[in-house]
Amino acid sequence: MSSETRPPIFRMAREDVWEFPRPNMDLVPELIKYSAATVAVVARNVVGTPSTFFNGVAPLFRGKGHDILGPAITLQYAPQRPDLMPTGEYAKVEDQNHRIAVNITQEGYVLVVQADGNTRSGVLGGNMMLALQHNRKAAGLVVHGVVRDYSEIAQQNFPIWTQEARTTTDYDAQHDLAPLAVNVRISVGGHTVMPGDWIRADDDGVCYFPGDKIEEVLDGCNKHWWEPAARHFLMEGGHLTDCYPMPEHRWDEAAVWQRANGHYVPDDIG
Incomplete structure (x- = not known):
C-alpha cells in the first residue's frame, strides 16, 4: 500500500474533532483562589486516585505569577511515521493536528499536550504561542514534553508548563513526533486526561479533575x-x-x- 492510499491516521478533519460538554466557567474566579496544591488534595479524593499532580511537569517560567484554571483541549503526539505523515515543519499544514488544536482552543481554555516526556522535539514554537495567547486567548499550555523558541516565548509571558521546565533547540516536532489526534483521551504526567477536564496550574505544578466536578472540588476547597x-x-x-x-x-x-x-x-x- 502506498503512502497516498494509507488511512489518514495523522489527519483529522475539523468536523471529526471530539465534542465534549462545555464546563461551567462561572466558578473559576472562586476556585482559582485556592492553590494547585490545595486543589490537588481535594481533587484526589474526588477522582479516587493517590494523586492528581502531573509527574515531572513544571512551570517553564517559575516566579512569574502564572496562575491558571481552565478546561482542557487535548492534543496527542506519537512517534513519527513518515509513511503516514510527511515530515517537515510546514508539510501539508492544513492536515497538522497541532494547528487544528491551537485554532479550536477557546478563551480561558488550557491546551494540554501528550508528548510522552520527549525532551528532544519541541511540540510548539513561538508563533504557535502567539496564536494561543493573543488570537485564541488561551489560559495557558501544559506539555508532557518540551517547546521551542525560549527567548521568544519568554518575552510573551505566556503561562507554560513543560517536562522538567525544559525547552529544546534540537528539532521541530514533525521530525521526531507527529500530532496524532485532537480532543481525545491522553496520558500526561502519569494521569489520564479527558477533553474538558479542569486543569489547575501554578508555581507548584499542574493537577487535574473531571469537568463535571468543579462544584464538588470547590466545596472541598472551601473547607480550607x-x-x-x-x-x-x-x-x-x-x-x-x-x-x-x-x-x-x-x-x-x-x-x-x-x-x-x-x-x-x-x-x-x-
Missing part, C-alpha cells in the same frame, strides 16, 4: 477557607499547632482577619 489567616498568624509568630490546621476555637478570629483582608469566609462562620 482559613488558610490565609493561618499563614498570617504564623508570620506573626504563632505556634504551628495553634494555627495549622486552624483549630475551631480560632475560627471567629480567623474570619475577622479574612473579611478585613478580602478573603473568603463561609456565611455560617463568625
